[in-house]
Amino acid sequence: RFIIEDHGCGMTAEEMENNLGTIAHSGSLAFKNENEKQDDIDIIGQFGVGFYAAFMVAKHVEVVSRAAGSNEANRWESDGADGYTVAPCEKAENGTKIVLTIKDNTENENYDEFLEPYRIQGLVKKYSDYIRYPIKMDMTRSRMKEKPADAGDDYKPEWEEYTENETLNSMVPIWKKSKKELKDEDYNSFYTQKFYDYQPPLCHIHSSVEGAVTYTAMLFIPSHAPMDYYTKDYEKGLQLYSNGVLIMDKCADLLPDHFSFVHGMVDTADLSLNISREMLQHDRHLKAIAQSLEKKIKSELLKMQKDKREDYEKFWAAFGRQIKYGAYVEYGAHKELLQDLLMYHSSTEDKLVSLAEYASRMKEDQKYIYYACGETIDKIKLLPVMETLSDKGYEVLCMDDSIDEFCVKMLAKYNDKEFKSIADADLGLDSEDEKEEIKKLSEDNKDVLEALGKALEGKVKKVELTSRLKSHPCCLRAEGPVTLEMEKVLNQQAAVNGGQSVHAERVLELNAEHPIFKKLCALQAEGSDKVSTYADILYTQALLIEGMPVDDPVAYANAVCNLLS
Secondary structure, X not given: OEEEEOOOOOOOHHHHHHXXXXXXXXXXXXXXXXXXXXXXXXXXXXXXXXXXXXXXXXXXXXXXXXXXXXXXXXXXXXXXXXXXXXEEEOOOOOEEEEXXXXXXXXXOXXXXXXXXXXXXXXXXXXXXXXXXOOOEEEEXXXXXXXXXXXXXXXXXXXXXXXXXXXXXXXXXOHHXXXXXXXXXXXXXXXXXXXXXXXXXXXXXXXXEEOOOOOEEEEEEEOOOOOOOOOOOOOOOOEEEEEOOEEEEEEEHHHOOHHHOOOEEEEEEOOOOOOOOHHHHHOOHHHHHHHHHHHHHHHHHHHHHHHHOHHHHHHHHHHHHHHHHHHHHHHHHOOHHHHHHHOXXXXXXXXXXXXXXXXHHOOOOOOOEEEXXXXXXXXHXXXXXXXXXXXXXXXXXXXXXXXXXXXXHXXXXXXXXXXXXXXXXXXXXXXXXXXXXXXXXXXXXXXXXXXXXXXXXXXXXXXXXXXXXXXXXXXXXXXXXXXXXXXXXXXXXXXXXXXXXXXXXXXXXEEEOOOHHHHHHHHHHHHOOXXXXXXXXXXXXXXXXXXXXXXXXXXXHHHHXXXXXX
């Protein structure tokens, strides 16, 4: 048997009939309504609702209660199936005693686990740790007996068991304490113990809000991502309490996906203890709390970005991809909220910078925010067009994450400045005279460009001259919505998922000032068949520079060897 007993106000026979005889009737709520003018009345739940959960583990329930100021006591009994009985009985003190006769074990359920002290202790600690009244239980302990005075040298220590009435719950939650009482060490210790992390958090958010909704929140930004964070097994959510009683261990509705890395809890009096998961999803108080928390988390992250840059870069290394994903999904619905949190490697600063920092350094006549995508930062810096932008003194954001280009395409602009990939045909750097010059050169060398295009038919859409190159002979770009980086990412996903491959419309660009182009013009004038060989070599080199797969490496190697021989 399992016994729960208090020395409170107790119940009369009539109150037993009303509170225990009707499922979901709340005598505690009625008590509160009768005393609504008294501000110090604190009712945590509806007794009649939670009480009937006892029959989930008990085959017989007995309640003995004596009301305060009464000399009579009554016993309520039920097997949970055929009604109940209420009869007078004897009880020395006022209060209530509940006796649960636990069900017999079955093949699938071990009901006797609820008679184990440490199981009970764990349940109280999990669900009622912060109720502000002590929950005590007799715990069996062992200790060494005192050594007798006449014991000899061969005396062996003896142990004895004893019973100690121990308080199981801590009663006062840390989030209910004043911020002035707490130090960083207190927050860190609470976090590592509560969330089983071996490292302290990067920062904590301790917030109390009163108004349309009233709640207290304590949130933590972890210093590293859990092992399963970027998997489908990860479960987001905050612990949700109502007046210190745990309602839900992980309430996903309190956190948007882009802030799913946040740990913590929310305690509010605006929710009922017996609210269901379905009702929670549509609760307006919960939605208001979630919106408030979202703003608070963003504010704290921006503050970290400004004042504790090293910590923010740790955060970005762990959860930056999630922020980018949040700005991209749902057709960019959250991009305005998240864009200031984004960080990218700067070609001029050689470190991570925010979009605001990049915008503050833009030249007066700069039309675009330039960015470049690639496998690594080092490879991006070696891209042919980077040389031109660097010589002109333009800062380029280097992006080496597979989601970067998708995210930037969704952002489109920042502070009314468009994002411009260095792979685009027009970077906005050429004057009208320079554009006319390239146009004239293209017309004068039409035959060469057509011959190269014919040699690469099926591989590129066209071959054209460009002013985007300085020392490199050629480069590759894409036309249309699918860029070269997108092609790589989408084809990697297709290879994993068995989907259809994607191909961008490729354009081979040639540097009109490079000796290679002049060589091509000479070969064309001679009517040499080496033009097609040069075309294949230049195209393959452009693929290699972009990190694209080469269709026939052997043919490429043989072509280079033939030219060298």
